[in-house]
Amino acid sequence: MYIKPFKVEEWINAHEQTAKYNISSTGVVNLTLDGLLELTGTDREAFLGELCSRRLSYGHIGGSPGLLQGVCGLYRTLKPADVVPTHGAAGANHHVFYTLIEPGDRVVSIVPTYQQLYSIPEGYGADVKWLKLRKEDGFQPDLDELERLAAPGTKMICIINPNNPCGSVISNEALRRVVGIARAAGAWLLCDESYRHLTQNGEWIDSVADLYEKGISTSSTSKVFSMPGLRMGWIACRDRDFVASCLSHRDYNLVSCGNLDDTIAALALKHAGTLIERGQRVIRDNLQVVEGWVQSEPHISWVKPQGGSITLLYYDFDMNSYDFCQKLFDRTGVFVSPGDCFEMPGCFRLGYAGNTAEYLKAGLDGISQFMKTLE
Known part of the structure; x- marks a missing residue:
């Protein structure tokens, strides 16, 4: 059976592991097992003991x-x-x-x-x-x-x-x-x-x-x-x-x-409920960072997201989104996904909840620096 290449997954596979700033990640800051046990108040020794002794x-x-x-x-x-x-x-x-x-x-x-x-x-x-x-x-x-x-x-x-x-x-x-x-x-x-x-x-x-x-x-x-x-x-x-x-x-x-x-x-x-509350805090705090950055960037426009942990950001340069994102990656190490992966030209997908607010700010600064070279 022929199926079309999965555009965004192929893009991610090619860039994710070598990115300096991965602000394409689409989830909320990934947990460790220790983090999960701490959030849920689970006895670590008892939980791991049962897990490790199981067939x-x-x-x-x-x-x-x-x-x-x-x-x-x-x-x-x-x-x-x-x-x-x-x-x-x-x-x-x-x-x-x-x-x-x-x-x-x-x-x-x-x-x-x-x-x-x-x-x-x-x-x-x-x-x-x-x-x-x-x-x-x-x-x-x-x-x-x-x-x-x-x-x-x-x-x-x-x-x-x-x-x-x-x-x-x-x-x-x-x-x-x-x-x-x-x-x-x-x-x-x-x-x-x-x-x-x-x-x-x-x-x-x-x-x-x-x-x-x-x-x-x-x-x-x-x-x-x-x-x-x-x-x-x-x-x-x-x-x-x-x-x-x-x-x-x-x-x-x-x-x-x-x-x-x-x-x-x-x-x-x-x-x-505990994990959902954690996720809500992260997306709200980090979206404030993105909103402030968008307001400061004359080349960027958007529709502010109402939910999830991703958004589309539109730029006003005459450049297709694959070229924009690849040059951004090559020059700064900042990793975002081309809008053309989603049949949406002239923009890129930003994942704003996959890391700390400080990490997100650093990635957005990299985009700003890159866009100055296009002016």
């Missing part, structure tokens, strides 16, 4: 009770039988398409988004239609246009909330209209909710899995919970036939998630 078996094939209950705590209506553990949210998104999409199916995806949400169904032979988000609209979806694209018989609508790479948030009111459009078309509604608990105003963002019987939520411990190295994610949906189909397909390409990963994720999710 490295498959563990709970469908996820441990603690993991499943922890995931359910992030939603309002879900039960453990509604959850399918996966290898990260990337594995969750892929598994949804693998389970549901066939050649000729109509799929409507917002763009920009994480490329999986349109390139994987396209690779499976789906008829993929784009709903383009525009800067002048605050990167909010045109729901009248969505209604036009999601004709009766549409197989799936794909959204991401909060948005990667824009940082925009679809309001709960607008999300209910999206659900209505999906229901009228008879479509599944897939929402990548990897950043759902990271908002600037602290308001609860509804999950499509709570709002709609054919709503599919995907997420992970990578972004909000600062543990991308666990590779622990999940699919959540109240349609038990779909869940059964996911589990059947899962036997062929996953079998189970890691035994140790499951245990660490279950501990984190048991204390989800």
Whole structure:
């Protein structure tokens, strides 16, 4: 099966390990295991003693009770039988398409988004239609246009909330209209909710899995919970036939998630509130740094993000985003991702929560120095 190269992942793979200032990272400052144990008030000796004495078996094939209950705590209506553990949210998104999409199916995806949400169904032979988000609209979806694209018989609508790479948030009111459009078309509604608990105003963002019987939520411990190295994610949906189909397909390409990963994720999710509060503090403090920098830079414009830990920054130089980001990297060691990785020219994606405010300031200073050479 041919699939288009994953632009942003290829860019990251080529630059991440040698960057001086990585301000492209899309999560909240990554935790150490010691940090997690300290945050959760867990006895280190007892926890590691149990972990180190455990046999490295498959563990709970469908996820441990603690993991499943922890995931359910992030939603309002879900039960453990509604959850399918996966290898990260990337594995969750892929598994949804693998389970549901066939050649000729109509799929409507917002763009920009994480490329999986349109390139994987396209690779499976789906008829993929784009709903383009525009800067002048605050990167909010045109729901009248969505209604036009999601004709009766549409197989799936794909959204991401909060948005990667824009940082925009679809309001709960607008999300209910999206659900209505999906229901009228008879479509599944897939929402990548990897950043759902990271908002600037602290308001609860509804999950499509709570709002709609054919709503599919995907997420992970990578972004909000600062543990991308666990590779622990999940699919959540109240349609038990779909869940059964996911589990059947899962036997062929996953079998189970890691035994140790499951245990660490279950501990984190048991204390989800504490980790979410930590994430909220980081994104709010660091966004203030970015906002002050944007206001001081005449060459930069943006739509201030409402959620998540990333944003798009637009520059006014006559230079494509790949050249801008590569020259920036070569001259300063500052690493950001080209907007063209997301079908958005003339800008770059900034990850503002992956390190300390001081580190972020140093990276932004590097961008300022680079832009002075372009004047």
